[in-house]
Amino acid sequence: MVEKRKAEKQQPAGPVSAVAALAARRARQQQAQSAQAPNDVPQVVPEAEPPSKKPRPSLEGFESTETNGNRRDARNRATKKHEPLAAVMMAKRPVGATRSPKSEPEPELDVTPERAQNEESGQEHAEDAQEMNEDDVASVVGDPDGYESPAETPAELQNFPLSKARLNKSNIVYSDENTLCIRIKERTNLALLGHYDLWVKRGVVSLMGAKLHPSSQLHRVYAPSTHSLPVIKCVAGVDGDAEVEIKSCNSGIARLRDLSPLYQKIWTGDNTVADKITLKGVAKESKRTFSVLYTSADDSLNRHLRPLHLDKKWSASMKALSQREGRLRVLICGPKASGKSTFCRYLLNHVLSPTPETENGYINADGVAFLDLDPGQPEFAPMGQVYLARLRSPFFGPPFTHPSLDDSQGGEIVRAHHIGATSPKEDPDHYALAVMDLMDQYRLLLEKHPQCPLIINYPGWIFGQGLEVATWLVRSLGLSDVVYMSEKGPTEVVDPLGRAANEARVPLTILPSQPTDFVSRSSAQLRAMQIQSYFHMSHPADLTTSLWSDTPLSRTRPLTVNYAGARQGILGIMVMGSQIDPDLLHETLEGSIVGVVTVESSKAIMGEMATSQTSNHEDHEDIDMDTANPGADIAAELAMTNCIARTPENLPYLFLGSGSCTPLDPKASNCLGLALVRSIDTTSHKLELSTPIPPSHLQSALEKGHGIVLVRGQIDNPNWAISEEYYAARAAERRYQQSTSGSKKTGDSGIEQSHELDSSEHNRTLALLRERVRRASNVPWMTVVEDNSRVHREAAARRDKSLWKLRKKAYPGSESEADY
Template sequence: MKRKAEKAQAAAPVSAFAARKARQQQAQTTAAASKPNVAEPAVEPPPKRPRRSLEEAAVPPASEENRVQTRRSSRRKEEQLKAEKVEKAEKATQKTRNEQPPKINQQVSEAATPKASEDQAPSDEESEEQDVVEDTNVIGLEAIQNDEEGYESPADTPVQVQDFPLSKTRLNKNNIVYSDEHRLCVRIKEKMSLVMLGHYDLWVKRGVVSLMGAKLHPSSRVYRVYAPSTHSLPVIKCVSGVNGEAEVEFKSCHSGIYRLKDLSPLYQRIWNGKNTAADKLTLKGASPSAKRTFSVLYTSADDSFKRHLRPLHLEKQWSSAIKSLSQRGGRLKTLICGPKGSGKSTFSRYMLNHLLSPAPQTETNYYNTDGVAFLDLDPGQPEFAPMGQVYLVHLRSPVFGPPFSHPSLDSARDGTIVRSHHIGATSPKDDPDHYVLAAMDLMDRYRALQASYPQCPLIINYPGWIFGLGLEVATWLVGSLGLSDVVYMSEKGPAEVVQPLGQAAHQAKVPLTILPSQPTDFVSRSSAQLRSMQMQSYFHMARPSNIDNPLWLEQSLSRTKPFHVHYSGPQQGIQGIMVMGSQIHPDLLSEVLDGSIVAVVAVESPNAVLGHNSGPMFANGGNSAGSHDDPDADRDVDMGDSTDAVPFAGSSTIESSITRTPNEDLPYLFVGAGSSNPLDPKVTHCLGLALVRSVNVASRQLELVTPIAGSTLRGALEQGHNIVLVRGLLDNPNWAISEDYYAARAAEKRHRELTEKLKKNKDAAAEDATLEAEKQVLKDRIRRASKVPWMTVVEDNSRRHREALQREKSLWKLRKKAYPGSDSEGDW
């Protein structure tokens, strides 16, 4: 009887809905069996959500459960008599859904994300302190949406932040070794991780930890780590330890990079905010005002600024590829290419750190003593140089931080720039021939470097210019550079890119590795803003000779003592001034040059202009710089006035192409027909960038603000090289124009906070006159700073007013907002 009952139950009629669910369940079970190697996101949460189209972002995606309930409600109307069977089928489906492959679970978790995180631009302009928010509430939404505008402010659209897990380790009295106001030493168990926000010095005392691709072993070496909110936060993970634990010390560092927030809103609220729960636990017994330069975060909800924070996890396919490529040792010469935003820079950074890990030995018994060569061919987002440069750098130790934390490299311990060329633009598409010649010259320099470091591998970072002519250049480089590997950072193709690239790799007998892209969805700075941050960091960074790590100076460029360089007369220090692109009238050279960014190029030969016939050879070893390495010393440079000067053997090719402007007597260097021919990379190299602060016609001098050391300039001149200034097509230095304004606002804010503090302590009565006088001085300072050319302070921040100003804006106009609550708000 029981078997008959079971047969009768099996033969009972089933609704169409239940039958459909049974078929879906069977298909999903089959798919799960065919894909057993999919990573479980519950073990390692995905660092970033995949990109969505505008249509998907406009309509919040409904979850799978809502869709099932919608079908169920419609089915109930049609089949009310079979409601119980429908509910049973749904419960079975729900149970099966919980056992589905991780890919389905990931889609459900993404659908549960709040709508505000999908259709609004992320921002770290939020704070629990309203006056801090108002202090930097400048126009920034359009800067995220319209990258070409390049407004000097981050996005200010409030968004709802998702509670995202960051650290797997929870601090307690058992794993805290010691802590005070400056240091924190903790034990991290194997396969556990810890995430910090801010900047700090890391010292591995016991065990082995991984950080941004590098495996750090116990040693006396201390590593400087920069972890701002503008990028995914690095994860400190214990790989192996003593008794299953690694012991790591974190120490506050004061490099001065946080002071740049007084010069630009782009640097505001990118470091750690108020103390987190973990900080308060480790600061017990310290003063209530104690605060380190880093904070321990368990989840993104611990952040007091409520920013979109994500850990920097690596795709498993990326990790496998890095391990496979690193086994080639000194024979590795790989080109990393792919579309924009695919993660090329992140992959290159991980690869560099992995090869530079100071491990005693690796699995292949290869120990890197010759460093790693990095050929950066991306002038739009360079790693170790300001924008507009392609360069070859020789690295000796891993680097932990975003590009604006190392905008230049000149340290014997970390690495040096072997050779650099100024492209003069963020994309090589305007002059691909010059770009290819620069790349080939840098490759020749790498071959020369191998004579001293035979086991030095090479990593080449190619820009996102991978379509059309960029693809032709990439395929030509694959067949010409003698590579060992090619890595393409996108599994989605397109086929018209992958096929020619694969064909070129096949002809060159080079393996092509295709990896999935890892795009960044949650960004608080646009590409133009990150370039501005890197350029500003470059001009404010200093490298004292007795300190290993760089320092940043918060003094605005207008208050920095410049180099005074003669451009005419017997003490002429520069040979010529070149403007890349279309030819300009000589009368306009002074206006084009004033307030612009120029490259300081050393010319090694008179035949330095491409497309120009050679002239008589000459030796010019007489120029010498009178500048000093001391930043406080007099920086007047009389390049060219020396008793050891070697006379010219004849007029050089460059000098024969120079035209003097009629009014200023500027040496305008132009060769070409309609557009300027660039300098030949084989006989020229870039020393760095400079900001032309003014053109003094009376004294025939240029005032240049540059971080280039005086020893570098003297070394180039002592080798007989001439100096040419090249004005490229880089972004306008809006960040430099507005530095005084933001510095004045920051000074007024500090004064206002001091006044409020004195009032609370009832000490303001005796200082009323002094405080009022200082207040008036600060108001006058803000007023003067707001009236510089090409900048307009905007009080009305409404959308209608912004759109009206946008229609009237000129090329150089910045739009800044006087923050509400300012004492000087109504005095403009």
């Protein structure tokens, strides 16, 4: 009381306003409430506003709302899990969600003290955060694999509506353990999770921008939890409804979960309420490859599931663009994470929809040309490439479900160029030359298919030099439309883009962006999933769909190529981005991803130094095939110019330029795909390559007399390939233990059979499986952490101070945000 009276005496005299009195009274009430509040209620601690030098991006969701007690609980939950984990695999925490006092506390992010200090500094550190490597994303404590922790999300965010339709006896036509045929009323929809074949039997339904009419065609749909779920919507029905059949499929893509944790928990979980209704009368353990979900709360794995809906302006723009039919030449551009890839995917499907003649009299028999200029997240090719593709049918699924179009009946790659990086800013000149060549290829394509429209996907490199390239494309490509995917500008981008469009007399359409608030995989992880899917996918000639193999690359038969001698199979090896000493080429090449590029003439390598002299040497052969002297003329010209340097291992090092290798000329080269250099045998001068490139493509290039060059770029290291054998060994041990856990097992007929297991045989088999796990965990460049708790991670970091990782928080619009 004495201190209070002293404080009152020190206050200045004068009248006190009613507003000030009310504010003081409210402050005292808040203090009293906070004093009586229980300790376990999370308190929001506002962050101090950093000094503003430049407009910095929003960092919503960064405020800590956890008390010490909640953090201890999260740490205790984490330490209870001791699942082994191969290091290097990280994931992004969902951001952008608001929390209520009743919701569960969010899991704690493991951020190093250096990163915490950077976040409190100012704009310089915020800009540094945007330039960080996307591999260095903070893992979520509480999940041993560090990818997503759905159990920690607020309850109100889980119960999100997905489907308007409800299944009952009146709309279920027939169903069994693999098939579900249902009727969907007009203006209602149904969301499914998993992968399945869709057959439209009656009415018209829309799916990912495509309008599907009744036909005998089956549409393969992939709907993983990593992306927004596609919605089947009835747009026109017979007697008020449409009838569709949904059937399980076994493509093998789900088995990739045994090779990488990135593929775990992305497909179906336990049967939902709707599944149980349609599975009545069948075996209890029956499980389809798809599940019907009414709300996100139906998911047994409690993941962030959202339906894939379009903005009304997006739908109107797609309808207007599709009306241009064969005259369509549209460029889609915008900032990162604005929805460019989603818009392109929807527009492609909309134009490729097999509409009957009765609608508008137009039939798209020439397909659609898709010019993908985003080497970081391409749609139909692995990373590091720009390409021109001609598509003939819609595609339903994210990019890692169609990472290539080799021998695919849905389309083919007309021409591709290996950029060797995930961003065009590494070499803008080479990027521009590649774009010019692809446009020339499109003009040649029009001679055979005059009604083939063109859709161009431009990367999020829209500032600075990227803006200059974009405006140059608008002025020079002869476009019909330009679409910019952001209504928020900025003006320094929109104004130059608008002026370029006015000069070219091209309309500019500005659409709102649709960034995602919840992501379970970062951009780097999605790239790893796509390239791993690329190396494990095949296109059988007798099937219309793709298949995936769950065999680790280390257990597959490699392609053996001679790199020196009389039967040399490659012209040379190039390294893009930096100069490599010939003595270090062996270490740089082994275990890396390389582009397999065919060289049509020596001009692709020598440029202006190319000579007109040719010599028919018969000392060179490619890849041990029976083709006589492929690439001999090109090899002879290169031998005359002395542009091939032999390393101590006799590797043919192609080096031209000052400081770094000059890239191959796009006018005289074509990328066939990627390959993994498994090993280099210096005694026999052989390379062992793992590649999904069809042998027919290699044979065709060799028959034309083209040479083959391996190009080492700056794309992500194949960490996924190093850990495949380890995860496959763990999966084999886990399956065996599950199969022998009981004294009875269920046979193929579904009837329980007695099963007496010999203990000695069981122990011997289990020992062999565990020995495989041990051998697989003891490989270079991989560290297996048996306990992924924060305490053990910090202890490992202190032991190994020579290596460090900067873990950062992901926020919408950052470099680590997935560019959908």
